[in-house]
Amino acid sequence: xxxxxxxxxxxxTGPMHIGGVRTALFNWLFARHHQGQFILRIEDTDxxxxxxxxxxxxxxxxxxxGLDWDxxxxxxxxxxxxxQSERLERYQQWANWLVEQGKAYRCYCTEERLTRVREIxxxxxxxxxxxxxxxxxxxxxERQRLHDETxxxxxxxxxxxxxxxxxxxxxxxxxxxxxxxELNDLxxxxxxxxxxxxxANVVDDHSMEISHIMxxxxxxxxxxIHKQLYMAFGWEMPQIAHLPVLLNPNGKxxxxxxxxxxxxxxxxxxVLLNEFREAGYLPEAIDNFLATVGWSFGDDREIFxxxxxxxxxxxxxVNPAGSAFPIHKLDWMNGTYIRxxxxxxxxxxxxxxxxDAGFEVNIEQLVGIVPHIQERIKTLKEAIEWxxxxxVEEFVxxxxxxxxxxxxxxxxxxxxxxxxxxxxxxxxxxxxxxxEAAIRQYAEDNGLKASQVFNILRVATTAQxxxxxxFQSMAVLGREESLSRIQKAIDSLEKSNQPSQ
RNA sequence: GCCCCAUUCGUCUAGUGGCCUAGGACGUAGCCCUCUCAAGGCUAAAACACGAGUUCGAACCUCGUAUGGGGCACCA
Numbered sequence: 001x002x003x004x005x006x007x008x009x010x011x012x013t014g015p016m017h018i019g020g021v022r023t024a025l026f027n028w029l030f031a032r033h034h035q036g037q038f039i040l041r042i043e044d045t046d047x048x049x050x051x052x053x054x055x056x057x058x059x060x061x062x063x064x065x066g067l068d069w070d071x072x073x074x075x076x077x078x079x080x081x082x083x084q085s086e087r088l089e090r091y092q093q094w095a096n097w098l099v100e101q102g103k104a105y106r107c108y109c110t111e112e113r114l115t116r117v118r119e120i121x122x123x124x125x126x127x128x129x130x131x132x133x134x135x136x137x138x139x140x141x142e143r144q145r146l147h148d149e150t151x152x153x154x155x156x157x158x159x160x161x162x163x164x165x166x167x168x169x170x171x172x173x174x175x176x177x178x179x180x181x182e183l184n185d186l187x188x189x190x191x192x193x194x195x196x197x198x199x200a201n202v203v204d205d206h207s208m209e210i211s212h213i214m215x216x217x218x219x220x221x222x223x224x225i226h227k228q229l230y231m232a233f234g235w236e237m238p239q240i241a242h243l244p245v246l247l248n249p250n251g252k253x254x255x256x257x258x259x260x261x262x263x264x265x266x267x268x269x270x271v272l273l274n275e276f277r278e279a280g281y282l283p284e285a286i287d288n289f290l291a292t293v294g295w296s297f298g299d300d301r302e303i304f305x306x307x308x309x310x311x312x313x314x315x316x317x318v319n320p321a322g323s324a325f326p327i328h329k330l331d332w333m334n335g336t337y338i339r340x341x342x343x344x345x346x347x348x349x350x351x352x353x354x355x356d357a358g359f360e361v362n363i364e365q366l367v368g369i370v371p372h373i374q375e376r377i378k379t380l381k382e383a384i385e386w387x388x389x390x391x392v393e394e395f396v397x398x399x400x401x402x403x404x405x406x407x408x409x410x411x412x413x414x415x416x417x418x419x420x421x422x423x424x425x426x427x428x429x430x431x432x433x434x435x436e437a438a439i440r441q442y443a444e445d446n447g448l449k450a451s452q453v454f455n456i457l458r459v460a461t462t463a464q465x466x467x468x469x470x471f472q473s474m475a476v477l478g479r480e481e482s483l484s485r486i487q488k489a490i491d492s493l494e495k496s497n498q499p500s501q
Numbered sequence: 502g503c504c505c506c507a508u509u510c511g512u513c514u515a516g517u518g519g520c521c522u523a524g525g526a527c528g529u530a531g532c533c534c535u536c537u538c539a540a541g542g543c544u545a546a547a548a549c550a551c552g553a554g555u556u557c558g559a560a561c562c563u564c565g566u567a568u569g570g571g572g573c574a575c576c577a
Contacts, residue, residue, distance in 0.1 A: 011577050046576055105504045109573075118574085129573045142562080155575050173506070182504055190575040196533055197549075197577050220505060223571040243528090245571070251512085254571075289513095292526085296514055300525040320506075326513045329527045339540075375540040387537090436536085452535035466538045 004036025005211045008062075008069075009201065011043045011053035015272040016061045018325075019246040019255055022290045025142035026243060027214050028067045029291070029306075029313040036211070040072030041204060045194045055083075061273045065283045066215040066306060071208075079208040084200050091141050091195035094203050095156045095188050101230040104188060106154040107135040108146035125491060129183045131157070136378060146387070156189040158198070158229060158302035171212075171241035172320045179222040187223055198222060202229045205238055212463060213240045214315075216253075217322065241315055244294050245323045251324040269327050280380030285334040293326065294319050304460065335378040343370045350383040357384045359391035366390075368476040371469040389462035390477060393484055396463070400492040403459045405452045416453050417460060421486050430479040432471035439471075 006025040016024075031038035040062070040293050044050055059074055071077025081087055098104035102270040107116075109131075117132050136159060138146070145152070161180045168176045188199040195203070205213060220242050230237040251267055257271045271275045276286060284306070291309050292302060303390060304312075338346065347363070347370045354361045366387070373386040389395075397403075404413045423442045427434055439457070441451045458470050461482050469474055474482040 009577090013577080043577065049576065107575090121573095122502080127503060129503070131574090157575095176505070178504075187575050192575080194575085197574070201577090206509095216571095217506070218571055219519085219577090223505095235530075242506085247570075249512085251569075252502085292512060296525095298515085300515075302513095302526050316517095319509065322506085323514090324512060326527065329513060332527055335540090373539090376538065439536095449536095451536050458537060464537090470536055 002209075002211050004031060004034035005039060006031045007041050007205070007208065007210055009040040009041040009043050009204075009215075010058055011046065011049065011464060012058065013046075013049045014051050014053060014054050015274040017255075017257070018271055018273060018276065018290075021061070021065065021273050021286070022246065022293065023067070023216055023243055024062065024067055024213065025290050026295065026318070029213065029309055030214065030294060030315060031070075032310040033313040036218060037070040038068070039077070039079075039208060040069040040082060041208070041365070042073060043197065043200060044083060044085045045197065045200050047194065057274065057393070064277065065273075081183075082196070082206065085202075087204070088193060088195075089467065090207070091199050091203055092188060095199060095321065097194070098158070098188070098232060101155060101232070102159070103137075104156050104158050105136055105185075106143070106147075107131075107157045107185075107187070108143075108150045108154045109134055110150070120385065123488065126184065128184065133185050136185060137215075153191050155187045155191050158186040158188050158225065158232075158288075160185050160225065160228060165217040166227050167242065168220075168223045169222075170220075170261055170317055171239060171315055173242065174366055176220065176223070180224070180228075181353055183225055183228075186222070188229075189265070192430075198225060198229065202226055202233070202235075206230070206235045207467070210238045213238050214243055215240075217242045218243045221366060241318070243318065244320055246293065247322050247324045249315060249325045249327050255325050257446055269325065279383075280382065281330065281334050282337050282349075282380070285330070285337040288337075288461045289330045289333050292329075295322050303333070331378045338377060338380070339375050341374070343367065343374065346370050346374060350380050353380050353383060356390065357388075359388065361391060363475050369468060372472045376468065386468060389464060389467065389473070395481075397460065397485075397489055398463070400489065400496050402463075402465065403456050403493060404488055405455050408452060410496075413456055414490065416446070416448060416456055417461065417486060419492050421454060421483065424479070424486070425483055427479075430475060430482075432469075432475040435474060457486065461485045463467075 004429055006027045008027050010020055010024075028038050030036075040059070042055060042058075053491060055073060062069065069075060072082045073080060095104060099106065113134075113414055114131065117134075118130060120126075121132070124284045135146070135157070160183045164180050166178050166180055166183075168178070170176055177345050186198050187196050189195055204210075217413075223240065223242070227237055248255050255271060270279050286294070287306050288304060288309075291304075295313070297304055297312055298317060344367060350370065351361055351363070354366070355453045369387050369390060376386060377383055403417070404410055408416075420439060422431075424435060425436045427438060439453055440450050454470050456469050457474070459465065459472075461474055461477060477485075481498060
């Protein structure tokens with residue numbers, strides 16, 4: 001059996017799309033499972049869409065996810081170069097070879113004519129949309145005339161067989177049959193000398209000895225053309241599987257940056273890999289999650305490592321149907337990874353998020369609070385709201401009314417605050433256990449429910465109704481700062497309690 | 502308009518002719534735990550798109566219909 005060689009072939013048009021990431025993951029898992037090679041190839045054949053720095057975004061993203069490549073940019077390999085713009089002569093040679101063989105032809109049609117033809121075809125409801133094969137059978141005189149008229153600018157189009165059928169054997173879907181008369185004479189080589197995807201992917205997959213093509217479902221309609229190209233070249237076509245697409249979370253349409261990127265609860269859903277990263281998702285969670293959409297482990301396992309996925313990965317288990325992007329499941333899964341993480345490591349990962357939010361982070365305090373927010377956050381970014389009470393430069397309690405708990409009044413609240421202050425200020429040590437024992441005792445002695453006093457103190461020290469566990473929070477905050485905040489709460493309550501004059 | 506693909510709980514999925522009174526997970530609801538919020542534990546509601554075949558037997562095979570998705574560029 002031929003060695004397994006698969007490729008991931010993104011275009012450098014910006015950050016990776018999460019759908020592309022999953023395609024990369026499936027290819028990578030397949031390669032690793034079969035001890036084959038995973039090749040990264042950059043398809044930068046559209047100069048108009050080229051984005052500066054996009055290549056770095058792609059390689060960085062793949063590395064972040066732990067998807068290493070055996071051949072490709074930065075690592076090289078025996079089949080290079082792996083960037084298509086550096087392989088131009090090959091495509092030109094092969095395109096010209098097809099012309100010489102009578103299997104392709106030069107087309108001199110202008111963009112205006114093409115647009116017009118397309119419009120007419122659309123309006124007339126013609127069976128075959130697109131190009132009308134105007135230049136397919138030009139006489140030499142006509143060709144020469146057009147050549148002169150257009151200043152020698154032309155594209156090379158593939159001469160698609162006009163009859164018969166082309167069958168694609170898809171590893172996931174079985175045989176897919178197309179009538180050749182439904183298929184267009186696609187452009188192989190553009191007028192700027194760059195190849196189109198159709199030519200480049202065939203030439204490269206063949207010359208790089210790719211054994212299996214796993215690409216997105218939207219390529220199915222052009223697969224027969226690619227097959228015909230392989231036949232025209234006399235090359236064996238790699239095995240092929242079309243992977244299902246990722247749909248928007250509401251199931252409406254292909255997941256994309258531009259279309260509805262909102263889930264049913266109205267939240268914005270990330271689409272690009274860097275958006276997931278910035279939102280505070282972990283690479284191991286993204287890997288695990290993506291592997292469960294369109295593929296399943298086999299037993300009922302949902303949480304598994306990349307190594308386990310390699311072991312279990314089978315193309316046959318890939319579900320060919322497109323799937324709505326289950327963003328809520330990602331949240332849950334990311335949460336499980338956060339909970340299982342070493343607190344110290346988690347703290348390191350959270351730190352940059354806090355700094356980006358403009359906070360100056362005390363690392364000791366961060367390490368102290370992390371174990372208490374760990375089971376409360378689903379993304380790293382959520383650590384901001386849970387810990388901001390620690391980092392604010394000047395603590396202000398904007399709404400002293402919030403101190404007053406249910407079934408209590410301002411006077412009672414004030415008394416409780418003063419009482420709690422006295423208890424805490426006299427504590428020998430400020431460990432959370434000591435605080436809790438003392439405050440519980442105080443509540444009991446004064447006929448208050450412990451939770452009432454706790455919540456008053458929570459608001460007083462964090463200015464939030466919801467916080468990490470109170471005494472742990474105060475312990476991390478420190479005795480001095482905690483007491484100072486409680487004093488401030490007392491002051492503000494006294495002030496607002498005075499009858500206005 | 503034409504071509505192509507797909508169709509199991511709200512969502513992601515298990516299921517490859519009898520093991521299915523259809524399993525798991527997320528989400529949802531209830532209860533327990535509890536200093537808020539979580540996490541955790543328990544419980545519940547929730548699906549084979551429809552119609553014809555094939556077969557002793559169909560979620561699984563075939564054909565139609567419906568619905569959803571993809572494609573019809575000198576973009577990939």
